[in-house]
Amino acid sequence: MTEPIPAPAPLFGASDIRRLAEEIGIRPTKTLGQNFVIDGNTIRRIVAAADVGPDETVLEVGPGLGSLTLGLLDAAASVVAVEIDPVLAAKLPATVKEWRPSAAARFHLVHADAMKVTELPVQPTALVANLPYNVAVPVVLHLLQHFPSLQHGLVMVQDEVADRLAAGPGSKTYGVPSVKAAWYSQMRKAGVIGMNVFWPAPKIHSGLVAFTRREPPATTATREQVFAVVDAAFAQRRKTLRAALAGWAGGAPEAERCLVAAGVDPTARGEVIDIRAFARIAEAKQAPA
Numbered sequence: 001m002t003e004p005i006p007a008p009a010p011l012f013g014a015s016d017i018r019r020l021a022e023e024i025g026i027r028p029t030k031t032l033g034q035n036f037v038i039d040g041n042t043i044r045r046i047v048a049a050a051d052v053g054p055d056e057t058v059l060e061v062g063p064g065l066g067s068l069t070l071g072l073l074d075a076a077a078s079v080v081a082v083e084i085d086p087v088l089a090a091k092l093p094a095t096v097k098e099w100r101p102s103a104a105a106r107f108h109l110v111h112a113d114a115m116k117v118t119e120l121p122v123q124p125t126a127l128v129a130n131l132p133y134n135v136a137v138p139v140v141l142h143l144l145q146h147f148p149s150l151q152h153g154l155v156m157v158q159d160e161v162a163d164r165l166a167a168g169p170g171s172k173t174y175g176v177p178s179v180k181a182a183w184y185s186q187m188r189k190a191g192v193i194g195m196n197v198f199w200p201a202p203k204i205h206s207g208l209v210a211f212t213r214r215e216p217p218a219t220t221a222t223r224e225q226v227f228a229v230v231d232a233a234f235a236q237r238r239k240t241l242r243a244a245l246a247g248w249a250g251g252a253p254e255a256e257r258c259l260v261a262a263g264v265d266p267t268a269r270g271e272v273i274d275i276r277a278f279a280r281i282a283e284a285k286q287a288p289a
Helices: 014-023 040-050 067-075 086-099 101-106 133-146 159-166 176-184 223-235 252-261 275-286
Strands: 057-061 078-083 107-111 126-130 152-158 185-193 206-213
Touching: 014 086, 040 067, 040 126, 040 152, 040 185, 040 206, 057 067, 057 133, 067 078, 067 086, 067 101, 067 126, 078 086, 086 101, 086 107, 101 107, 126 133, 133 152, 133 159, 133 176, 152 159, 159 176, 159 185, 159 206, 176 185, 176 206, 176 223, 176 275, 223 275, 252 275
Parallel strands: 057 078, 057 126, 078 107, 126 152
Antiparallel strands: 152 206, 185 206
């Protein structure tokens, strides 16, 4: 006789989310970009797409009331959650203890601003988060910079931001987020999430972006030097690189020298070159003329 397949652990529905919010007297705020997921199937889809292994430690940013947290605790060895809202941060450990009592010891809460976190109680191997739209890109770049243990992840962001993060050279959406994210990882669009699975429902779709860590381009230039070139190139993205990089290089002739030395057409625009080319341009500036 075959063993019955155990039912999946319960996840939050809309009524659970609203009850929890009422218990602690909160309403989602636009300031913190709070949109709580109220659909268990969406949580399962996100966790599956994140491809989290049972031996991994997952970093979650902005856990809110804990919708995604519960799904991650079902899949990973441990979860470390960074929450900026003091009321939400105070409630979350009790929620985990109530809904996943056997996983409470595997859950770590850090009450902090994710943009300022540089240390965590455990080293995460994966990032899985429903990120506030207004800070999504800087948070992702900050965490990739400060936590080299992060090997892969999946973030839910505004759909337009997802397209920017995953864009390649030549795309209309390719820009500063695309290039800087490519310094750390290979990013790809992993799906679109509708508006009705959130409370409150946002006015735009959300996008899933998956990433896999890779080594930065081999270069003698520092990350800061390369990113300075990227910022300059896209500050005036309609201009040729020779013109756009003139201020950065100390004049158009020096910009052209750096571009030629890097094997880049001076009449090209920033939107058509990849992170390796930006690294070569930064390196050329350090070399004597």
